[in-house]
Amino acid sequence: MPSPTRRRFLAAVGAAGLASTAGCVSGGDTPSYDGTWSRWGFDDARTGTAPVTGPTGTLRVAWRTDVFDGYPTSSPVVADGTVYYLHTRGGYDRRHESVVSAFVAETGEELWRTVVSETESDELAYHHDSLVVTDGRLYARTFEGLHVLTTDGELLWTHPVPTTEQSYPDIAPPIVSDGMAVTATYGERTPPVAVVAVDAETGRPRWRAGFNSRRRPWTLSAADGTVYVPFFDGDSGLVALDIETGRREWSLSLPVEGPVTVAGDTLLVPLDGDPESIAAIDRRTRDVVWRKPASRRTESGVAVAGELVYYCADGLLVARRLDTGALVWSFGPRPLVSLSWTPVVAGGTVYAVAERPNEEQTPNYLYALDARTGEVRGSGQISVASMPSGLAVVDGAAFLALGRGELLGIESCETAVLGRCLDR
Secondary structure (H helix, E strand, O other), X not given: OOOOEHHHHHHHHHHHHHHOOOOOEOOOOOOOOOOOEOOOOOOOOOOOEEOOOOOOEEEEEEEEEEOOOOEOOOOOEEEOOEEEEEEEEOOOOOOEEEEEEEEEOOOOOEEEEEEEEEEOOOOOEOEOEOOEEEOOEEEEEEOOEEEEEXXXXXXXXXXXXXXXXXXXXXXXXXXXXXXXXEEEOOEOOOOOEEEEEEEOOOOOEEEEEEEOOEEEEOOOEEEOOEEEEEEEEEOOEEEEEEOOOOOEEEEEOOOEOOOOEEEOOEEEEEEOOOOOEEEEEEOOOOOEEEEEEOOOOOOOOOEEEOOEEEEEEOOEEEEEEOOOOOEEEEEOOOOEXXXXXXXXXXXXXXXXXXXXXXXXXXXXXXXXXXXXXXOEEEEXXXXXXXXXXXXXXXXXXXXXXXXXXXXXXXXXXXXXXXXXXXXX
């Protein structure tokens, strides 16, 4: 049975019921859904920080909608009140059909669905966590190449950039900047590998940078005309390319183990080793400014807002000073923060996913924390035993997908009556 509307429920409980709920208003104003969350990590620099006010207080799932339960779980993107999502129907011994769908941010209603790729390939995964929305276009990366659509769902062009074997990385949003879209030849392959730039309007090739000794490019980042390419395995390290020409500006041999975030003159780089760590590197001199131990998952990245750096490691969400690496605050390990989570910051709030091991089935909760102090500003249950995607946040609302084939819209519970959150 559908939930009663706010008006009907208020009429049912009457004034006496309302009087008993004084102090049960949480969250903020009704969401406007203003703002754009253009890609995993928010921007090309992967700062994970947006100038919007996200939901706080009692966080509730405002709507759920079914999407294809294909691996990997993609991160939604948002623009102009619309949520976009890349998903694939398929699996072993089944035909793959990768599609981009558009949903109304307020209700979860599906507006359109466009097939970007079909294949008979016998793989568990076929798309990357790669969707980008910018300048009225959508960019999506599947195993066969880079696809570009209008925000009305019209497929404009596909440029072949094949991925081999399994998907490494699963998180591969292209860089879209300076009139170009930049991606890489991902996958388990024998060198040479390459970073490839095409015209963002037409898909025509602009440049190709080849690497004979490097093996596995990971998530690309960019800032101030430079593309940063982390490499795993073999000759691991970090390479800087000029975005206009693909010319190699410099390279470092480092045990890189995750996506790079660019914060002004500082590069924040996850490193492998014993112990694993997060390093701050001066991007002018390439000197290591500070390095702190951090046990985390490969896909877990770093967010930065103002003077603070945020990342998840050792079951904690950690905030450190950007200039010195000094610890400012931490949250966890009870609840236990996900090792694969990349924090995002909206206004003065940082968001993290954490398990509550003391509850039945160990559910996942989304936490909203004060970005400066770590004080809890809100939380709400989002799932049980499923892998959440990256989070997208616009004014008053957040969106993420679950590994069991659901896309969620999350908002503040603005008004609670008798312990019940009222629908808008």
